[in-house]
Amino acid sequence: MTGSLFGFWLQHAPVLSVVLPMLTAAVLLLIGDAGGMAGQGGAHDDAPLRWRRRIALLSTALGLFMAVGLVRHAAGGELLVYRLGEWPAPFGIVMVVDRLSALMVLLTYLVALPVLWYAASGWDGRGRYFHAIFQFQLMGLCGAFLTGDLFNLFVFFEVLLIASYVLLVHGQGRERFRMGVHYVVLNLVASGLFLIGLSLVYAATGTLNMADVGRRLALLQGDTLxxxxxxxxxxxxxxxxxxxxxxxxxxxxxxxAAASAPVAALFAIMTKVGVYSIVRVHWQIFGAEAGGAALAVADWLLPLALATSALGVLGALAAHGLGRLVGYLTVSSVGTILAAVGLFSPATLSAALYYTLHSTIVVAGLFLLVELIAAQRGETMDRLQPAHAVREPVLLGVMLLFGAASAAGLPPLPGFLGKLMVLQASSGLVAQAWVWSVVLGVGFLTIIGLARAGVIVFWHVQPAVDDGAPGGSAHLQAPVWAFMALTVALAVLAAPVKRYTDAAAAQLAVNADYVRAVLGPDAPPSTRPYDGQRGAPVQERQP
Structure with a gap:
């Protein structure tokens, strides 16, 4: 019986990862949101809210359990392909689980569960339908990571973006609405460009199935190219x-910085959807097997990524608030990841994937920590200027010190290991000097920026005011400790995680296996696999 249940789950795992949060959101909407909004001081502790919390936490925990199962299965190298409606690819919708997509789904839930626990302390009651929208966000994230079709990548982008619009203004406030307008307008423009890009792909290849597009690109010539x-x-x-x-x-x-702490922490995974899409589209589909269209963005991606990393850390140095500082560190970490991706070798891609895990977990934890610190600084909140001393300087100071060391990449934390992997993988490549200079320089400036923030918050303080208020609750601190524990685990388990990311990068480099898994064993392969040097053919590995 257990074996049959596992077999059923494995057979339908790709679609169940999307259906679970969707059905959970529907159930939460049916429960309703009566009496849903509380004041800024906290949430109504009514029975429906307690049930919404329980259902959302249970569903997210189940999603994490399923994601672990996906990673364990994907580690063996077999691709799971789910054809909705039994329509054969490329005519129908397919969902595909490989090492990369399974890893990103797991990362999503590793961030989502502690964030949801934190939000259940009261943030979820400051606006309506928080838990339902949160689940729709998870649905969009998982769907984007698992889809095998470019148009459905667009669809899931829209699902997660619509959910993010609502989450961004959750709790209301003038600043959130102002930044929300900018966020919505920019993403609507991006959505329009996305459709234009898909139209060009379809005009050139006649398909939007990722495997089929990758196969047909190698045959293009002339105007279609x-x-x-x-x-x-x-x-x-x-x-x-x-x-x-x-x-x-x-x-x-x-x-x-304008979003509430749990929303900002969840948004740490949002930038990684963009990173994932660049890897999936420009590494796999437009990879070395794509003929004349191969690596079409290679001359642009690396310099833009290095400049992003450098300008991000300069923004962190100039930030006047802890929230903005962490936001700029998010930008800088994305630049480091994309610089490794832009070197277009399996070794650098593996390093980028490891660093993606680290940076997402650390940034999410820092956003939650910023609110814990701001809550004890009175009206000054997270602004980097002298204020009353926090009530728990030792505890919060240790937390910030750990987060700063992780973000800056100090040994033996995973930030150091990730950057070391990037440096080692870039050795001998043409851009080595640029990569080493930027990665090491950004790490040094990150230390300075976070040290400046720590000095202002914990040393440049005015006399403490005894207002009788308690320190931060254990309920709020537990998610931050959870992110710190994940950071330590990523360092302790660096060897097996690195083996997995190595295998994921190698799997992406050989698109023929992906094509055969999605389109069937009779599908003609693309041109040749990829050995890490641009356009260099290698021999197929025998199973």
Whole structure:
């Protein structure tokens, strides 16, 4: 019986990962949101709210359990392909689980569960339908990571973006509405460009199935090849805005700083959707097997990524608030990840994936920590200026010190290991000097920026005011400790995690296996696998 249940789950795992949060959201909407909004002081502790919390937490925990199962299965190298309605690809909708998509779904839930626990302390009662919208956000994230079709990537982008619009203004406030307008307008423009890019892909190849597009790109010539190259550049603009890459990053620091703490922490995974899309589209579909359209963005991605990392950390140095500082560090970390991706070798891509895990977890934890600190600084909140001493300087100071060391990449934390992997993987490449200079320089400036913030918050203080208020609750601190524990675990388990990311990068480099899994064993393969040097053929590995 257990074996049959596992077999059923495995057979339908790709679609169940999307259906679970969707059905949970529907159930939460049916429960309703009567009496839903509380004042800024806290949430109504009514019975419906308690049930919404329980259902949402249970569903998210189940999603995490399923994501672990996906990663364990994907680690063996077998691709799970789910054809909705039994329509054969490329005519029907397919969902695909490979090592990369499974890893990103797991990362989503590793962030979502602690964030939801934090929100259940009261933030979820400051606006209506928080838990339902949160689940729709998870639905969009999982769908974007698992879809095998470019148009459905657009659809899931819209699902997660619509949910993010509502979450951004959750709790209300003039600043949130102001930044929300900017956020919505920019993403609507990006959505329009996304459709233009998809139109160009379809005009060139006659399909939007990822496997089929990758197979047909190798056969293009003449004007259709120009269409494909133009599509690659348009899609880079779209995904660059989602990932907050130069020159499209300016919206992120203010938007994330204005959002509530749990929403900003959840949004730490949002930029990684853009990163994932760049990897999936420009590494796999427009990879070395794509003929004349191969690596169409190679000359743009690396310099833009390095500039993003550098300008991000400069923004952190100039930030006047802790929230904006963490927002700029998010931008800088995206630049580091995309710089490794932009080197277009399996070794650098593996390092980028490891660093993605680290930066997402650390940034999410820092956003929650910022609110814990701001709550004890009175009216000054997170602004970097002298204020009354916090009530728990030792505890919060240790938390911030750990977060700063992680973000800056000090040994033996995973930030150090991730950057070391990037540096080692870039050795011997043409851009080595640029990569080493930027990565090391950004790490040094990150230390300075976070040290400046720590000095202002904990040393440049006015006499403490005994207002009788208690320190931060254990309920609020537990999610931050959870993110810190995940950071430590990522360092302790660095060897097996690195083996997994190595295998994921190698799997992406050989698109023929993906094509055969999605289109069937009789599908003609693309041109050749990829050994890490641009356009260099290698021999197929025998199973």
């Amino acid at each position: 120009l269409f494909a190259q133009a599509a690659a550049l348009v899609l880079l603009v779209v995904f660059g805005l989602k990932a907050a890459m130069l020159p499209l990053y300016f919206w992120l620091p203010g938007t994330y």
